[in-house]
Amino acid sequence: MNIEIVPVEGLPIIQKGDDLPALICNIVEINENDILCIASSVYSKSKGYCRTLSSIEPEIRANDIAKKCGEDPRFIQAVLDESEDIIIDHPFILSQLKHGHVGVRAGVDNSNVEDGIIIMLPPDPIGSADEICERIYEITGKKIRVIITDTCGRSFRRGQTGVAIGWSGMSAIHDYRGDHDLFGRELEITEEAVVDEFAAFANFIMGESNRGVPAVIFRNSPYWEGHNELYFKPEEDITRAALKDLKRF
Numbered sequence: 315m316n317i318e319i320v321p322v323e324g325l326p327i328i329q330k331g332d333d334l335p336a337l338i339c340n341i342v343e344i345n346e347n348d349i350l351c352i353a354s355s356v357y358s359k360s361k362g363y364c365r366t367l368s369s370i371e372p373e374i375r376a377n378d379i380a381k382k383c384g385e386d387p388r389f390i391q392a393v394l395d396e397s398e399d400i401i402i403d404h405p406f407i408l409s410q411l412k413h414g415h416v417g418v419r420a421g422v423d424n425s426n427v428e429d430g431i432i433i434m435l436p437p438d439p440i441g442s443a444d445e446i447c448e449r450i451y452e453i454t455g456k457k458i459r460v461i462i463t464d465t466c467g468r469s470f471r472r473g474q475t476g477v478a479i480g481w482s483g484m485s486a487i488h489d490y491r492g493d494h495d496l497f498g499r500e501l502e503i504t505e506e507a508v509v510d511e512f513a514a515f516a517n518f519i520m521g522e523s524n525r526g527v528p529a530v531i532f533r534n535s536p537y538w539e540g541h542n543e544l545y546f547k548p549e550e551d552i553t554r555a556a557l558k559d560l561k562r563f
Contacts, residue, residue: 315536317534318533319531321527322341322527322528322530322531323341323526325337325338332359333449334357336449336453338350338529344454347457348532349458349532350450350530351460351463351513353462353463364427364433365434372388372391376390376391382403383407396409396421418466421435422434443460443481444482446482447482458483460480460482461509463478463516463517463520465517474522476518477513478513486541486542486544488506489505491503512532516532
């Protein structure tokens with residue numbers, strides 16, 4: 315396996331209405347079966363998934379949580395608006411979004427955007443990844459794979475890493491169950507979150523400050539067999555259950 319990595323450099327500051335796939339195709343050559351990773355923030359900007367803080371009127375719950383977290387209550391209201399289920403509300407909000415992703419502050423972000431503006435995650439990241447695949451095919455005639463990434467922290471570890479919130483053209487999970495290890499033992503539980511692994515390395519190439527690389531192409535990656543059940547069901551998620559139990563005390 316010899317995977318080539320191509321940073322998409324030179325994109326302008328993205329504005330609402332910009333044809334992001336076309337801008338990418340104007341900068342880099344697209345090959346069949348490429349994996350294109352795009353930062354959710356730049357995709358959301360192109361679609362206008364943004365709000366101005368001045369337009370948000372915080373409700374009682376947002377004001378209460380803001381006092382606990384030391385946050386702007388308008389920002390907290392935006393987080394609540396994006397959340398389907400609040401898992402914990404302090405010292406930060408950890409919530410599940412409507413499309414299944416679980417993240418701090420519901421993925422609402424105010425970095426790499428103009429003052430007073432906040433960016434939301436795409437409301438349908440899987441549909442968004444499908445749309446990008448279709449648009450790239452329309453422009454180039456090439457079938458590719460797409461991952462939309464976000465940056466998240468991890469339990470038990472410092473630091474953030476990229477994760478996949480939307481994907482198209484591939485399975486999220488490489489399912490090894492039923493395969494065998496080097497000594498012939500059958501694998502019973504191994505499921506590799508490959509889309510997260512690509513997202514994490516893409517995040518390393520993109521950078522977290524002012525590098526200005528919102529998209530990365532991985533070339534020559536093989537395909538894998540698996541499934542798309544990336545998120546635990548609530549009844550399977552022991553971490554969520556433990557955190558919810560803590561809220562009762």
